[in-house]
Amino acid sequence: MYAILDIETTGGQFNEEGITEIAIYKFDGHQIVDQFISLVNPEIPIQPFVVKLTGINNAMLRSAPKFHEVAKRIVEITADCVLVAHNADFDYRILRTEFRRLGYDFNTKTLCTVELSKKLLPEQTSHSLGKLVRALGIPMADRHRASGDAMATVKLFKMLLDKDVEKEIITGLIKSEIQKGIAPKLLDIIESLPSKTGVYYIHNEEGKIIFIGKSRNIKKRVNQHFTGITRSSKKIQSEVYTVTFEETGNELIALIKEAQEIKINKPIYNRMSRKNHFSWAIYSEKDSDGYLRLKLQKTDGRKKEILSYINAADGKNALYSITENYQLCQKLTGLYESKTNCFQQTINECDGACTGAISPSEYNLRVQSFIDKNCFDNKNMIIIDKGRNVNERSAVLVENGVYKGYAYYDLNYQINNPEILKNILIPMYSNKEIQRIIQTYIRKNKALKIIHF
Template identity: 55%
Template sequence: MYAIIDIETTGGQFNKEGITEIAIYKFDGVEIIDQFISLVNPEIPIQPFVVKLTGINNAMLRQAPKFFEVAKRIIEITEGCIIVAHNASFDYRVLKLEFDRLGYNFQKSTLCTVEMSKILLPDAEAYSLGKLVRSLGIPIADRHRASGDAMATLKLFKLLLDKDLDKQIVKQQIKNEQHQGISPKLFDILQNIPSTVGIFYVHNDKGNIIYIGKSNNIRKKLNQIFTADSKIAKRIQKEVYTVTFEETGNELIALLKEREELLHNKPVLNITQRKSPFLWAVYQEKLDSGYETLKIQKSNGRKKALQSFKTQKNAVQFINDLYQENEIVEQVQNALSASEQINYPTDMHNTLFNDLLSKNELLWNKKIIILKGRTINEKSAVVIENGIFKGYCFFDLNYQVLNTDVLQKKLIQLVYTKDVLNTIKHYLYTKKDYKLLSF
């Protein structure tokens, strides 16, 4: 659980500042579950440059509650939370200073989105909140007001969670909960898991990931694991400390994330899932007669496949659909399959045949696959460039994905493997819940 905080102050001498406005969004990693926004009467004058920067003046704060009047609410909303802020050392110091004045020891773990951004967004030109979120296409309203800056920090934090492939943020959260003595039982774990499509991570008491799963209904899948009596399920039931999850909005990103996370984290209980699911492949071959053709064989990593599939049936359908795009090629290939006499010249057929394959290859030149997002107002994009998977992202506004510079910064990059492109091609070939854009 996280408390995303932004504080505006009076300015002035170090450790003499007072809070003029505070905004807190309680965030469970998926959505805001509580919020607190309030002006605060600091009982000391605001510095003129701060008035000019924030628009908050002394007159506005005369009727505002003093800090001691909102302190209890701040304690309640941050209970069990890690404090997250842009330049967290400042916000946490000022907040702790106010509690010290009341004689209350306010102690929390903190995460700084400036420091996280420097690690996870190393190519950013600047790390000030305004410049950083604008470069990422994140809208920001009420700049230099607590609510607007806290909301922008929250959206930035969500992006950083997506980009944190090593799960360092989540591991720190688990260590924080463990320090507080929180150890939920299986039933309690399930209560916090959504019935949506995504990835889930089973952690042991050290925060290490021991199992990763994917499902169109995460809660249902976990419930099956928690009640099953297989060897793996029993180990999970015994060793699980907590479960974290990532909603993906659609099955394609869940498939891509699962494959990447299995290879990256190598969880001890996922041995069988690390193997490639694409057992069959379509290969180009020249027959003794000189005609080019396509053959379905067991996947061979040493040979270049035109495309790979999970089943022979899908491979056969792919070949048939491809041949249907050219009547001559289709007739020749049908004749070859039936061992019939062919009267069409070999070289002319092969030219048409290779043109057909080249046309199919060009389909994967520069494509953006638009799919559902995690919320009703959000969409997701999977990007392929020059036949290589570049990454995925989530976006709210169309310009965020149509603007190449913004798109590149929002992309969550995964390690490129043959299985990644096979997964995308297989999904597009078997599903219809997407829209294709060229760029």
């Protein structure tokens, strides 16, 4: 659990500042579960430049509660939380100073979103809160007021959690929870999970990720792990300490995150169950007569594939559809073995590439049409899909056939070209597996919208 806060002060000499406003949002990594926002009477004058910056003046604070009157609520809402702030050293120092004046030792772990953004968003020219949220397309209201700045920090922190593919932030939180007490039971873990689409992370007692998976129903899938009788399920059951998750809103981003984060984190039980998800692929080659032939073969990394499939049956079924849709010859697509013509020509459903009745150039135009539509090379597109809530959409960027990353954006933030998207993109590396995932997803027409550019 995180307590994300922002504090406005009177300004003045070091360690002599007083708090004028405080906002704290209790955040579970997915949503705000509690909040506390209040003006505070500092009992000392506010510096004029601060009045100009924040709009908070001495008259506004005369009837506001003093710090000792809100101290108990601050302790309650931050209990067992990691304190998160933009420039956390400043906010933490101010809080500790105020509590020290009351004779109370306020002590907790902290995370600084300035330091996190420098590490996870190194391409940004400025890491000040105002410039950073503008560059990332994060909506912001009431700049230099505690509630506005704290809410912007919540949204920034949520994006940083998405960017943290090595899961250092969440693993650090779990390690601190492990120090505090006993692991929740399996049923308690399942009850804490959503029945939504996303990626889940199974952690052991050291906080280490031992399994990463994706599902359209996280709760149901984790329950299967906890009730399974396979060797890997039994090992997971004996070692699990807790399960964390990230909702993705749609299956495409869940598939991409699962594939990439398994490679980065190398969980031990993913390695045990490792398999090639796309073991068959369609290739094209020109025969001695000049005809382009499509062939379904075992995946060969040395060749340039057009489409790939989980098994031979899926590939063969797809090849039948391709042959029919593009008016190709079953003999030349390897679906009918014959030394003469194919069966389809016998019933007048093939116009005779198998017997030379049509020229290679005419036939190859149809094959090339299929290749151009399905080959990933040089494709430029933005795949728009559902977000994690009704007010959000997701976007996946593919540029020159290379997967660049994904982003979530508010519905009032229009994404219609790659330059806008790049400002908020969570960049990722691209490989053949990701390419296959995206191709398969598009082929099944699951995306809400595809923008070609």
